[in-house]
Amino acid sequence: MYISSIINGETFKKESRDTLAVVNPYNQEEIAQIILATPDDLETAVTNSYEIFHQTMKKMPAYKRADILLKTAELLKERKEDFAATIAEEAGKPLKFSRNEVDRAVQVIRFASEQAKQINGEVIPLDAAVGGENRFGFTKRVPLGVVAAITPFNFPLNLSLHKIAPALAAGNTVVFKPAEKTPISAYKLVQLFHEAGLPKGALNVVMGLGEELGDPLVEHDKVQKVTFTGSLPVGRGIREKAGFKKITLELGSNSPNIIFKDVDLEAPIEGLVTGAFAFSGQVCISAQRIYVQQDIYHEFLEKFVNRTKALKIGDPLEDATEFGPMIDEKAAERAKTWIDDAVSKGATVETGGERNGTMLTPTIMTNVKNDMKIIAEEVFAPIVSVIPFHTEEEAVKYANESIYGLQAGIFTKDLNRAFSVADQLEMGGVWINEISTYRQDNHPYGGVKQSGIGREGVKYAIDDMTELKFIGIKLD
Template sequence: MINTYENKKMLVAGNWVEREKTIKVFNPENQELIATVPSASKEDVALAIEEGIKGAEIARKLSTNERMTILNNVVKWIEENQDLFLTTLVNESSKTIREAKKEVKRCIETIKISAEEARRIHGKTIPFDQMEGNENRLGYYMKVPVGLIVAITPFNDPLNLVAHKLGPAIASGNAIILKPSSETPLSALLLARAFKESGLPNEMLSVITGSSREIGEVLVTHEAIRMITFTGGYEAGEDIFSKAKVKKISMELGSNSPCIVLKDADFNLAVNSIVSGAFWAAGQNCLGVQRVYIEEDIFDKFKHELVLKTSFMKVGSKLEETSDMGPLINEKEAIRVERLVESAKECGAECLIGGKRNGTYYLPTVLTNVPPDHEIVTQEIFGPVVIIEPIINLEEGIEKANNVSYGLQAGIFTKNIENAFHAVNTLNYGGVMVNDSSDFRIDAMPFGGMKKSGIGREGVPFTIEEMTETRVVCFKI
C-alpha cells in the first residue's frame, strides 16, 4: 500500500494543474492521509467548459478509426499498469484486494467494449415515399455526438463507473468533464492519465476535483453543457435535475434491491448468491441485496444457512487475499449504518448476526422481523445489512418487493419457469435476475432503473445511445 503522502494534480483540458486549496484523501481502513487533490474553483470549471467547447468540435471531427485507436491504446496502458491501478484503488476505496482486481478487470472490459461499439454507431434509411406526394424524396437518419458532457461519479466503484462515463463519451465523439467523488478521486485521475497518454486531444477531457457545493451548480447549469450523466443518491439527482434546464440527462440513483426465494429454488445457490450480493464492497453497492423474501416452507432452514454462511465472512485488512469484506468508506457512513440498525432493533427487529461497528468497519448483518415501514426497509441502506422475511407465496413476495420507491434490479430463485416469467413480468425493476441475486451485471447490458432509481440506461452501447442525437437527412430529387 502507498504509505507516503502525495500531492496530486487535476486535469484541466489536458493540463495537469495544482491549486493552493486542496482536498485530503484518506485510506478508509486506517484513516491514513494518502494524498491531496486540488479543490477546484468556479474559475477552474469555467476554463474546463471553455476548452471543452473547443474539445467537442475536435471530437466531432475525429474519425471512427481515430476514436477506436485512442480507446484501444487506453486498454493497453491500463493492462501495462494494472498494479498501479490496483494499488490506487485499494488505497482510496473500501475494496479488498480481490474486489479491486475484479474492478480493474471490468474497467479494461468497459473500455474494450467502448472501442468496439464506436464502429457500431449506425443510422438507417427512411422510405420517405411511404407518404403520398414524396415519391421523389429519399434519405436516412444518423447518430451525432451531443457535444460537451458533464459526468459526476460516486465513491463506491471509483474506477469502473468512471470508465462507463469516459469510454462511451469518447467512442461517440464527445468531449467530457468529469467530477469524481472527493472521497475517491485518485482512480479517476489515473484513468485520465491513461487517456492523455493514449493520444486523446487535450481539450476533450477534464477531470475536476472539488466540492460539489462549490462547483456543482456551475457544472450542471452552464448552457454549453449538453448532457449530464450522474451516478449517486436520489436527493442529489433531484437537485441536479431541478437546476439543469434543457439538457439530456441520464441518472442512476441507487436502489433497495429485493430477492425472492421460492421453496423449489436451488437452495445452496440462493444462499451463496445472497451472501455475496449483500456484502460485496461492504454493501456499498447500488445492486446490493437489501431485502430477501423467502417462502415460509423453507424460511427457518434458509435463515439458519444464511446466518451460518455470513459467519464465515472474514472482515479484515483490504490487502489480505483472504479478506471477504473491508471497511465502509468513512466512519460517518459506518455510524449512519449503525444508527439505522439500532433504530430497527428498538422498533422490534431481531439481529441474527453482526450489528457491531469498529471504526469504519461494520460487521455483515442479518435482520428479521423488521417493521415494514421502517427506514431500513423503505430506503437504501448502502451498507452490509440484509433483511430477511417469510412470505406465503410468490404473489406476496412480488407485492413486498414492489412496495418501495426504487426499482433498479431484483432477483428471484426458482426452478419453475412459469413462476420465473411471472416475476419477470410483474416486478417493477429495470432488471430481473432469475437464479441470480440482484447483484449481477455485465458491462455491455442495459443498466438502469425505474421510479426513484433513475432515468435512462447505462451499459456501453446504451450509454452511447444516450450520448448521441438523431439527425434526419432528406434529399429531394
C-alpha cells in the same frame, strides 16, 4: 502526494489553493492531498472541452476514436495491479473486488471501442407517405458536445468509465467530476487516456467539492448532457437544474431477491452473501431485501447466517480479505443508527450490527417491517433483511412496495413462475436464478420509479450520448 485537476492536459500547483486530504478508510492514513479546483477552473475546463469538441472530437473518424479507446484498455490491463491497489487504498474495497473492478473497466473500454465503429443510422422510405415520391431520406447519429460525468466513490474506476468511454466513443468531450473521497484512480485514468493518444481537452477532470462545483457544472450552457450516479436527493436537484440538457440518473435502490422453495439453497446463499456484503454493501444493487418462501425460511436463514459469519474481515490490501470498511466513519455511524432504530421497533439482529470506527460487521436482520429505514430506504451499508412469504402474489407485492425499482433477483426452477414474477416486478432489470447485484457491462442498466432516468451499458449509453439527425433529399 498531491493530485489536481487536469485541464487541457495541464495540472495545477499547490500555491494559493486549498487542499483536501484523501484518507485510507481502513486505517485513516493520509494517502494524498487534492489541490481543489475553483469555479473559475471549472469554467476553464468546460470552455476548453467545448472548443476541443468543435475543433477536434466531432471531426475525428470512428476508427481513431476506437483505436484510442482500445489502446487505453491495453494500458489499463498492463497496470491492473497498480489500479487495484489504488482502489483498495482510497475506497477500502478488498483487493479481490478491486481487481475485478479493473477487469470490468478494461471490458467497458473495449466495448466502447467496438461500439465506436457501430454508430449507425437508417434509410427512411419517404415514398411510403403521400407526396414522398422522388425523395430520399436517412438518419445519422451525431455527438452532443460536452458531457458532464459526475461519479460516486463506490466504483471509482468502472462507473466512471461507464460514462466516459461511451461519451468518447460517440465523439463527445467530457468534463469529469469524480467523488472527492476517491480521486486518485480518476487522476490516473485521465493520464492513461492521454498516454493512449486522446487529444488534450477531450477529457478534463476537475478535482473539487461537489457543493462548490456541482451546480455550475450541471447548469453550464456549454454542457449538453449530464450523467450522474449517486444519491436520490442530489439526483432530484440535478433534474431540476439541468434544464433542457439530456440527463442520465442512477440513484440507487433497495434491491429485492425472491427465493422460492423449489431451489437448491447452496448457490443462492453463496451469491447472496456476496450480493449483500461485497464492498460493505456500498453497491447500488446490493441485496438489501431477501424474501424466502416460508417452507425453507428457517433452513435458509441458518445457512445464510453461518456463511456470513465465515467472511474474512480485515485490511482491504490483504489478498484473503473478503470484507472491509465503509467509506468513512459518518457512513458507518448512520448505518448503525438505522440498525438500532429497527431493533427498537422490534427487529432482530441475527448476526453483526457491531461498529468500530469505519468497520460495521455484516448484519442480517429479521422481524422487520416495511416502515423501517432498513427496508424502506437505501441502506448502502452491510445490512440485509430476511423476510418470509407464502405465495407468489405476496412476494411480488412485498418487492414492489418501494419508491425504488432498479434491479431484482428471482430464484426458482419453475420457468413459468420465473417469467410471471419477472413481468410483475416493477424494476428496470430482473435476473432469474441470479442475485440482484449482478451486472454485466453490455446490458441496459437503469431504474424505474425513483431509481433513476435513462440507461447505462455501453451501447445504450452511446444512444443517449448522440442526437438523431435526419437528412432528406428531393431528387430531380
